[in-house]
Amino acid sequence: MKFIPVTTFGPRYPLDDLIRPYLPRLVDTVMVSYPYALQMTPEKRPPLALMVDSGGFVSRRSDARLIPMQDRAAIQVGSELLTPD
Numbered sequence: 001m002k003f004i005p006v007t008t009f010g011p012r013y014p015l016d017d018l019i020r021p022y023l024p025r026l027v028d029t030v031m032v033s034y035p036y037a038l039q040m041t042p043e044k045r046p047p048l049a050l051m052v053d054s055g056g057f058v059s060r061r062s063d064a065r066l067i068p069m070q071d072r073a074a075i076q077v078g079s080e081l082l083t084p085d
Helices: 014-026 056-060
Strands: 029-033 049-053 064-069 072-077 080-082
Touching: 056 064, 056 072
Parallel strands: 029 049
Antiparallel strands: 064 072, 072 080
């Protein structure tokens, strides 16, 4: 079994900024959600393998809107539109 921590990039969770420098000592891979991957800067990207998930968790934010699309839906947060495609 392999432990893969989830981290964020951006100002919403500052604790991640404190922990991220230590991750290479513990793991060789981290996961980040797509909306946070967009916020990554080269200096903040850890020297690890990076897995990117869909970012569907943003649907839980208070400013998220569900946009119906025929047989599926998209999630809009601000100007970002997260679609199944």
